Amino acid sequence: MIVMKFGGTSLGDADRINSATNIIKSKTDQKPVVVVSAVAKITDLLIKLINECAMGGGSNILKGIQQRHLEILKQLNIDQSLLDNDFEELSKAARRVNNESRINDKLLDYFQSFGERMSSKIVAALLNKKDINAQALNSYDIGFLTNSNFGEAEPLQSVYTNIKNNLKRTKVVPVITGFIGKTENGEITTLGRGGSDYTAAIIGASIDADEIQIWTDVDGIKSSDPKIVKNARTLGKVSFAEASELAYFGAKVLHPKTILPAMNKNIFVKVLNSFNPKNSGTTILKDSYRNKQVIKAIVCKKNITLINIESTRMLGTYGFLATIFDIFNKNGKSVDVVSTSEVSVSLTIDNDENIEDILSELKEIANVQLLKNRAIVCVVGEGMKNTPGIASRTFGSLAKGKINIEMISLGASKINITFIVDGKEVEKAVNILHDEFYG
């Protein structure tokens, strides 16, 4: 069995959906289990819908969402009433918000779930029209249960056996909703934006798939974000460790949690282009790939806040670091990059909502400086473990380009160098490094 996940970019309109189903059809001998995202941009629209409803509006957006799906059904010659129940339920939900005007993460997840619930039905219907016996399934109806951390829910351990038992004897091609799940109390959750990749990996691990395929709109994982570096190259092979670092530090092409379930079961993950299905894409696998290319990718994450915490008390006072992390932990804020010296700690967070409490607690024990609009840049490659001089090439080339580095962290995995620059300089920094290692 293989898992084939199609992202929103691969399901943008009737033509794209048609191509996606042709790709699925070409793989039926490998027993595909299909995972889908919402039609492109629909999740954004559903979030906009709930926000506008809360302010007494939203009817145009609701109409727009329905029309977009109806247009697709019409062009694909699928029964126009296929999604009537979903439209009805969504309209009802929108009216309810109008009256309540209280939005919370639970309601937000419920609204977002409609995207995948509708796209899975369209893809299954089109496969059936092409004589492939397919069935749309809501992930939670085959046991995809999560905790109740709405907006960023984690699957429960039972998911793996539930999915395995439910799919083991399937005679059809299941078309499963990515991104969403349900709590044990029956409330809909989401895994966080871009989470369908994670769904695909969990399903792949559950059924011991031969391969997990992530079908998207680029030829594979690239040496940099192609929107920043014009001549970014497609990487043929990357290791699980490299893929996890580069997804974590900004390569949007893969959700950062995708790798772990695949790695635990040693299942290949392939990133493939639904616009160019003949291309062999990127294969993510266990062993580090030995080739001349020591540095595989230069990735970045924008809109980061850097917090510098400085205290003389740190000298000789053990427990200072623990106290600092405890403050972040207690307030549910996760820290991305950390660097410490004897008297200071610098760390980054990727959103600074509700940090007033954290700041006031920190200020009781230290001097605190907050720097907004920063960016993390991460240089990734297994080869740097055994190659001297990578750090000096990295920082030397940036110095020549007059890029100021605000903090440096060498990853514990020893396959990345991570540092912080001013957000205004990030694109220049990434291009300088791409030229340095790929020029």
Ligand code: ADP
């Ligand atoms: P999907 O809808 O298929 O999930 P995404 O938009 O989530 O697609 O991810 C694909 C996009 O990720 C690409 O169009 C590309 O712009 C962006 N991207 C960012 N960094 C990288 C990278 N290093 N390699 C490939 N794509 C990248």
Ligand code: ASP
């Ligand atoms: N539809 C969701 C999103 O836009 C999940 C995904 O595409 O993976 O974030």
Ligand code: MG
């Ligand atoms: Mg995605």
